[in-house]
Amino acid sequence: MAQAAAPVRTETTANSAPGPRLILVGDSTMAPRSGYGNALCARLQQVACLNLARGGRSSLSFRAEGLWQTVMALLQEGTSPQKTLVLIQFGHNDQPGKPGRSTDLATEFGPNMAGYVRDVKAAGADVVLITPLTRRTFKDGDLPNDLRPWAEAVLRVGADLGVPVLDLNAVSHAAVAAMGQAGADTLAEAPPRFDRTHLGPKGAALFSEQVLEGLLRLRPELAAARTLAP
Template sequence: MIKPLLLATTLLLTPLAAQARTAPVAAPEPAPFKSAKIVLVGDSTTAVQGGWGPSFCGKHVTSFIACINLARGGRSSGNYRSEGSWALALYEIRSGGFSDTYVLIQFGHNDQPGKPGRSTDLATEFPANMKRYVDEVRAAGGKPVLVTPLTRRQFKDGRLVDDLGPWAEAVRKVAAETGTPLVDLHALSMAAVQAMGPVEAMRLAQVPP
């Protein structure tokens, strides 16, 4: 009885053993590629043509980090949203595949009075808009970073005119209230442009094509 049983077992298992030897072994799944993404949101001082965004993305961000510049000229914290640009930014923030998505947000230039369709009230609308951006970035899974507005190159009696100071201060206050990281570009650029002086600073002006 034992020999026939062993023979039957051998005949049954031999094809299975052969299959096990010849079947390809599935390769282990590769580890996910961990890469961060940076999304730039703002006005012309950040935008592709004439802003600091291209240099930032092209020279100061490594190839392991995606950098997307969605800033647009002539935009304020109000009309950037109302025209639909913010909806595009939210799409980028929500898209998967990245370990972290940082969103740098800079407005102020076009929020100032005298710009129909763009201006926002400094005491109410502007800080509320900036806070809403922060809240929505976080709700979409991103990490907001507020940026104070880049200074203008306007001098009077050899001193730089700080006409954007109140808007920069409003951004600082929102950052403090919401616990949001802050890049004080206004203070940094004020110091740099003042040190240059009016003649040297004018070399930074965008030359028409």
């Protein structure tokens, strides 16, 4: 089992006025450098935004490696838990074929996500679940959505536990499907890091805006913290 990496914190605060704290938990599609998380942080002011997402992690391995313990410790320090919102997104690395990370969709993934929710609520903090970001590989002119079953599992957890779910999978898939392959490829990192899962600046800007718009519908009190430009 790989050792837990030291947490990378991306914090943006406009001034010293007390405000909410946002903690991002997820995989590489949210993580610094490869995901939309840092771009989301840049869209907010008067918010301490900590991007603790990690590449290659799943709902299983994020906890197994001790990374979740770091999150829980943060809920006990500094800003009161009542002012902390935790965003949680997994699914990509929970799919089959990833030893030490894959989870069974029917029996493990949902309970893992529910465990995160219960931990956050027990600490007195707020939580929003996010369904997994779409992949961007077209087949015969259409964009498959192989992550939709994991998205639906997250939606069920939200319904069962009474917590909000931001369906990024649905909105990101619709946006990418409308672009076609050539347009979708502009969202990727530049070669030699190009692939159709991770994000370059344009992709991070697009999907962070989608997340922010969804988040403001779920938590409208954050509207005052929004920046005019990313």
